[in-house]
Amino acid sequence: MKSFEYFKPESLKEASELLIKYGENAHILNGGTDLVVRMRENLTTPEVVVDIKGIKELYDLNYDEKEGLFVGACVKLSDMAHNKAVVENYSFLADSAETVGSGQVRNLATMAGNNCNASPLADTSTPLVATDAVVHIYGPNGERKVSIHEFFKGVRKTCLAHGEIVTGIQIPANKDLKGVFIKNSRRKEVDLSTVCTTVVKIGDEIKIAMGAVAPTPIRAWEAEKLAKGKELTDELISQVADMAASEAKPIDDVRASKEYRKEMVRVMVRRSLEQLRG
Numbered sequence: 482m483k484s485f486e487y488f489k490p491e492s493l494k495e496a497s498e499l500l501i502k503y504g505e506n507a508h509i510l511n512g513g514t515d516l517v518v519r520m521r522e523n524l525t526t527p528e529v530v531v532d533i534k535g536i537k538e539l540y541d542l543n544y545d546e547k548e549g550l551f552v553g554a555c556v557k558l559s560d561m562a563h564n565k566a567v568v569e570n571y572s573f574l575a576d577s578a579e580t581v582g583s584g585q586v587r588n589l590a591t592m593a594g595n596n597c598n599a600s601p602l603a604d605t606s607t608p609l610v611a612t613d614a615v616v617h618i619y620g621p622n623g624e625r626k627v628s629i630h631e632f633f634k635g636v637r638k639t640c641l642a643h644g645e646i647v648t649g650i651q652i653p654a655n656k657d658l659k660g661v662f663i664k665n666s667r668r669k670e671v672d673l674s675t676v677c678t679t680v681v682k683i684g685d686e687i688k689i690a691m692g693a694v695a696p697t698p699i700r701a702w703e704a705e706k707l708a709k710g711k712e713l714t715d716e717l718i719s720q721v722a723d724m725a726a727s728e729a730k731p732i733d734d735v736r737a738s739k740e741y742r743k744e745m746v747r748v749m750v751r752r753s754l755e756q757l758r759g
Contacts, residue, residue: 482520489532493619493646496533501621501644503529509646510534511555512590514582515598539648544570549654551617554593554647558605559584561592571652573660573679574608580664580674581605593647596629599637602693606633607679608662610698611690614652620645633697657684661753665745667736675737676745680753685710687721687757689750694729694742701725704750713758722751 490496500507508527510516511534519525533539539555544566552561561567562578581587581595581604595605596616606629608614614629621644629650632640641647660681666672677692687708689701704724711717731742 483523483526485520485527486529487532488529489535491535491537493536493538493648496531496536496646497619497621497644499529499531500646504643507531509597511594511597512557514586514590515594533646541649544654546654546656548651550574550652551649552592552652553649554591556591556593556649557588558590558592558595559587562587570654570658571608571612571660573662573681574605574652576662577604577608577664577677577679580662580677592650596632596650597639597641597647599633599635599639599697601636601695601697602674602677603698604664604674604677604692606698607677607690607692608660609650609652609690610700611660611679611681611688612652612658613688614650616650617648618645619648624648626651630700636696655683658682659757661756663749663753665749673736676731676742676749678746678749678753680750680757682757687754689721689725691725691729691746693736694731694746699728699730701728701750703728708754713754718751718754718758721754722747725750 488499506528510530510532539553541553542556543551558578562575568575592605595603609629616627616632618625662679664674665676674693679690681688689704692698704721708721726743726747729743729746731739733739
C-alpha cells in the first residue's frame with residue numbers, strides 16, 4: 482500500500498472542501514471494506530484519504546409513515562439489517578444487507594458505500610432500484626437529490642461530481658409494499674452475487690430489479706408492464722419471468738455464463754412472484 486495523507490473532517494463542508502482541493506487524488510473513506518482492499522492491491526492509489534466517519538449527521542436512520550425510510554451514509558449494514566422499522570417495513574432490504582460479506586464486514590460496511598462503489602452486483606442496489614429510492618447528496622453548491630435510476634452511470638461510475646458526498650438514501654413509504662430479495666452466488670456465505678433480484682408488489686403493480694446482468698442494476702420495465710393490474714396466475718408469472726430474463730443483458734465471466742444468468746433471472750423472478758402472490 483502506498484503512503485497517503487489522512488484527514489477526518491467533522492462537517493460536510495470541510496469534507497467537500499478537502500475533496501475539491503485535492504481533486505482526483507482524494508478518495509472518501511467510509512466503511513473501507515472495498516477501499517482498503519483495493520489500496521492494498523494497488524488498484525486504487527489515492528494521495529489523500531478523507532474519512533467521513535467523524536460527521537455526526539451521517540448516522541441518521543429514521544422511518545416516517547409519510548416520508549419513508551432514510552438511511553444515513555455512515556449507518557452500518559448490520560445496524561440497518563436489524564433495525565425494527567427496516568425489518569417491519571422493508572424486510573427485503575434487511576435481507577439484502579444480511580447477504581453482504583461476513584458479519585465482520587457488515588459491522589463496517591454501509592449501504593451508501595455499497596452503492597457508491599457502483600458495482601453492478603452490489604447486493605443492496607436492487608432493493609433501491611425496485612423502490613425508486615432517492616440519493617441525498619451534499620456538494621459545493623449545496624444539497625441535491627437524485628433518483629437512484631440517475632445515480633448509476635456505469636461500472637464503478639456514478640453521477641457524483643468533484644466535492645460531492647452522498648449523505649444518505651431515502652426509500653419511499655407505502656403501506657401496501659411487499660418485496661422479495663434473492664441472491665444467487667457460488668457459495669452460500671461470504672460471496673459476491675452471480676445474480677441478484679428484488680421483486681416488489683405495490684397494490685396491482687409489480688417492480689422488478691436485477692443485479693449483475695448489465696453494467697448497472699436495472700429494472701425489467703417490459704415485464705412490469707406485462708404484470709400490471711393482472712392476477713398473478715401461474716401462466717402470467719411464467720410470462721413475466723420470461724420477459725424479465727429477456728431484458729437481462731449479462732456477460733460471460735469467471736462467475737457464470739450469460740446463459741446461466743438469464744436462466745437464474747427467470748427462476749428467481751418466478752419464485753419471488755409466487756411468494757408475493759401468496
